Amino acid sequence: MIDLKYLEKNYEEATDKLIKKGVDREVLDKLNSLFITHKEALKSYEDSKAQQNQLSKQFGTYKKEGKDIAPLKQEIDELKIVINSKQEKAREISQQVEEYALNIPNFPDDSVPNGESEDDNVELRKILNPKEFSFKPKEHWELSEINGWIDFGRGVKLAKSRFSVLRGDGARLERALINFFLDENRAKGFEEVAVPFINNRDMLQGTGQLPKFEDDLFKIEDENLFLIPTAEVPLTNLYNDEILRADELPKLLTAYTPCFRKEAGSAGRDTRGMIRQHQFSKVEMVAIANPQNSEEIFQMMVSNASDILSKLGLPHRVVELCYGDLGFSASKTIDLEVWLPGQNQYREISSISTTKEFQARRAKIRFKDGKKNSLVHTLNGSALAVGRTIVAIMENYQNEDGSVDIPEALKKYM
RNA sequence: CGGGAGAUGUCAGAGUGGUCGAAUGUGCCGGUCUUGAAAACCGGUGAGGGUAAUACCUCCGGGGGUUCGAAUCCCCCUCUCCCGGCCA
Helix, strand or coil, X not given: CCCHHHHHHCHHHHHHHHHHCCCCHHHHXXXXXXXXXXXXXXXXXXXXXXXXXXHHHHHHHHHHHCCCCHHHHHHHHHHHHXXXXXXXXXXXXXXXXXXXXXXXXXXXXXXXXXXXXXXXXXEEEEECCCCCCCCCCCCHHHHHHHHCCEEHHHHXXXXXXXXXXXXXXXXXXXXXXXXXXXXXXXXXXXXXXXXXXXXXXXXXXXXXXXXCCHHHCCECCCCXXXXXXXXXXXXXXXXXXXXXEHHHCCEEEEEEEEEXXXXXXXXXXXXXXXXXXXXXXXXXXXXXXXXXXXXXXXXXXXXHHHHHHHXXXXXXXXXXXCHXXXXXXXXXXXXXXXXXXXXXXXXXXXEEEECCCHHHHHHCEEEEECCEEEECEEEEEEEEEHHHHXXXXXXXXXXXXXXXXXXXXXXXXX
């Protein structure tokens, strides 16, 4: 959630940023005026309430002293009518404030480049050169028809479209990658965590998937539970509503989980192959950080993911997202895009974001900052998306006969 | 899923209608003492809002109710523990 006091005090600056991120000015006007109205309504309610508390105390004293309490009671009774209506009004406005506020995206960082879409993202650097093939490289789904690693048809039979089955060396490769990624992350200081793949509504709200993106989530019927769309949710919310000591920061966490996404709105995109599935494996990094050094940690997370790709010998590029392409919770995001020779293009394989205080405010994650309690910064990033890494390995390590070599770094894992 | 008990500050644990945001112990921070440490003693120490700082408001699992007044009484929900059933 954005800081509403900041919005109020720096209204022009704040709205400029959010409008560039696609928020309507009217919505912000409305939110800001609701916020101010709420403060006034609350103050008015609290003043009356203070008066009532005072009179109630008197009531006790009067009774003890045997004085006549009838007039006092009448006074309180009348006051209570006023209080009740004031309270209801304040509560009503407060709910509206919340409703609006929870649907406002994060402020982009000042360093984020301008631009409206994916096309305006800025390439920072390329790492490793794409290999020259002496034949026309195939796409991964063509290769899987030859080597049998991915069974798309039976995935659809078991569940529905956008589900698939890994078999034989394909399944072993997935397992090897998960272990490789977790080991790499652990070597960088991340604690390995195994988490529930189902989280409740409060947690999804804490990281920003709810209330706005409920349509993108698989919900458990008759329960207040959802399949997680990313391990960012359980890992970040591990510290939901907690106050950490400054000396335990940063918390560096990593977990393997399957991720479940409805992919509502992406009909027709990447329908063929394993690029966009309802269920996919991912190893995630999360950092709960002191704002003082969260930028450093952000860069560390980017290099970690990039290093892993390099160790696998996968050519990739580092791209900074522009205003328009930033996700809801992100203040700044860097994507890693891996080269897919079959598709002849770079495709996203990792996305590293800092949300600054945005998630911390929603999830109430604080730390003892000297005398006072301050919000932490939360960061998350994939290291890496497993399904897409399998695709990348298949396409980059393919031979003319459709067989696929295993990268050197993975040999000890399979 | 059935039967019973419970949910209070870091933790443990008092508090059953009024001055209780809450005894006591413990933990933590600071001080005295000490060459240093321990022990002992003294002081401080929950969260959110509000304010220049105070006042002030809210919070004793969550929601609603009774009452002038609720941690305390009533209702609903959630969760935890014990017993039984089912089960990896």
